[in-house]
Amino acid sequence: MNNYTEKQVECPHCGHHITLTLDASNGSQEFYDDCPACCHAIHLNMQVDHIEDDIKLTIDADDEQIF
Ligand SMILES: [Zn+2]
Numbered sequence: 001m002n003n004y005t006e007k008q009v010e011c012p013h014c015g016h017h018i019t020l021t022l023d024a025s026n027g028s029q030e031f032y033d034d035c036p037a038c039c040h041a042i043h044l045n046m047q048v049d050h051i052e053d054d055i056k057l058t059i060d061a062d063d064e065q066i067f
Contacts, residue, residue, distance in 0.1 A: 012061035014038040
């Protein structure tokens, strides 16, 4: 019921604040999102901590622009 968590992250490229809705029901995962301000890809790494019932989000600038 309460698997969705909102996290606010900062774009590593331009510093724009983005609010993401994370779905923890699938466990830890990596994904990419595009910054709505500068359109660069942001590499996000979501770690679901079932013991603390918390989500940790690691953000990376994806420096190699393959896209
Ligand atoms: Zn940006």
